[in-house]
Amino acid sequence: MHVRTPEQASFADAIDAFCRARTGTRAQRDALTHDGTEAHAPGLYAQMAELGWLGVGIPAEYGGSGGGMSDMCLFAERTAYGLAPVGGYITTAVAAGPYAKFGTPAQKETILGGIARGRVEAISISEPGAGSDAAAITCRAVRTHGGFVVNGQKTWCSNAHFADHVLLVARTNTVSSRHEGLTMFCVPAGTPGMEIRGIPTMGGKEVNDVFFTDCFLPESSVVGLVDQAWPQLMSGLNSERLLLAASMLGRGRRAFDDAVTYVKERKQFGRAVGSFQALKHRIADLATELDCCELLVYRVAAMADEHPDRMLPREASMAKLKTTETAKRVALEGMQMMGGYGYATEYDMESHLRATVISTVYGGTSEIQRDIIGKTFGL
Template sequence: MHVRTPEQAAFADAIDAFCRARTGTRAQRDALTHHGTEAHAPGLYGQMAELGWLGVGIPLEYGGAGGGMSDVCLFAERTSYGLAPVGGFITTAVAAGPYAKFGTPEQKETVLGGIARGRVEAISISEPGAGSDVAALSCRAVRTHGGFIVNGQKTWCSNAHFADHLLLVARTNTVGSRHEGLTMFCVPAGTPGMEIRGIPTMGGKEVNDVFFTDCFLPESSVVGTVDHAWPQLMAGLNSERLILAASMLGRGRRAFDDAVAYVKERKQFGRAVGSFQALKHRIADLATELDCCELLVYRVAAMADEHPDRMLPREASMAKLKTTETAKRVALEGMQMLGGYGYALEYDMESHLRATVISTVYGGTSEIQRDIIGKTFGL
């Protein structure tokens, strides 16, 4: 396991204690999430903001703690392990990067300061015809007097229904390559011409379609440089992959610990089922894989902290690929070890499975991660 600083160890202990007290039982989590239909509990999130945790990666001048990617990953991992319903944190942490690097002073004050106080941010990239092929997006932002008029549809937009702003990526120019002519915009919630419709999923209320119809955005809403959002976007996606990896590290470890606890207690043929070699070896393999994931995630996080402007496409994709696939395997194996109880709502394993299976899809599928890694070797 990776070595934490004394401050990080204390931070992890505090998060663990918080989660044990407030989200430690199914009854507590059901009350916070309307029986699992909501991925985000605003009240709980607000309590974390009061403790100063949500500003973990936000610069000091905007009310944050000034921590690095290692600290952000630690928060994502431990809250995920604790099954804390704070689904808004991932998109918020990812959105913070572009605002911190490319935003105007006003955008930084509003968005970054708001994040530290417990506000949620969302990102709108994917479209019905542009998922893995991000450069194919066609939502248009046409320049007009004083700003831009946006028309088009976005989809799979996590947390848009309760976010303060949408970090929109739209096409502002059709001249040049597909990777040119893209621009980022900060779109406040409730902007006229923007409509958000939820997409029903197994995970409850998490993702949305977003429709723009003659939606006016002033020039001041541009984040970074007009027509040059591609490098900005790539930097953000690498951060997203690392934070998602950290979150699934936490969920994978929770699924593992739940499985171990069960096989120690469940008795068949006169002894605990975990004492049988078939399960003992399965547990050994999963434990080894999870430790490998932890070392990889925090190694990449340390690299990001050492060189904040470095892209790290290979390493971030490796972390996302390895950790999400491992977490999915742990949950699948856990369900097999729990037998029928793995499928029952009485236990959390079915929830672990739903959460980990989709993690190999969002933020770039496992297939896309492999393709990115291969390209870094000139293939």
């Protein structure tokens, strides 16, 4: 396991204690999430903001603690392990990156300061015809007097239904390269011409279609440079992949611990089922894989902290690929070891499975991560 600083160890302990007290039982979590249909509990999130945790990656000048990627990963990991319904955190942290690097002073004050106080942000890139191929974006923002008029549809936008702003990526110019001519816009919730419709999923209310119909955005809503959103997006891939990996490290460890608890208590043929070699070896393999994931995630996080502006396409993709696939395997194996009880909603394993299976899709599928890693070797 990776070595934490004394401050990080105390931070992790505090998060664990908080989660044990407030989200430690199914009844507590159901009360916070309308029986599991909501991925985010605003009241719980506000309590974390009061403790200063949501500003862990926000500069001190905007009300944060100025922590690095390792600290953000720690928060994502431990809240995921504690099953805290704070689904808005990762999208918020990912959206914060472009504002921190390319935003105007006013945008930084509004967005970064708001995040530290508990505001949720969303980022909208995908479209019905632009998923893994993000450069295929067709949602148009046409320049007009004083700003831009946006028309088009975005999809799979996490948390847009309760976010304060949507960081929109739209096409502002049609040029020879598909990676050029894209622009980022900060769109406040409730902006006329923007409509948000939820997409029902196994995970409840998490993702949305977002429709833009003659939606006017003033010039001041541009984040960074017009037509330069692609390199701005690429600069933030480290944080997205690492935070997703850290979150699934926490969820995978929780699924593992739940499975171990069960196989120690469940008896068949006069003994605990975990004492049989078939399950004992399965547990040993999963424990080894999870420790490998932890070392990988925090090694890459340390690299990002050491060189914040360095692109880490190979390493960040490796962390996302390895950890999400491992977490999915842990949940599948956990369900198998628990038999029918692993499928029953009485236990958390079926929830672990739903959460980990989709993690290999969002934020770049496992296939895309493998393709990126391969390209870094000149293939």
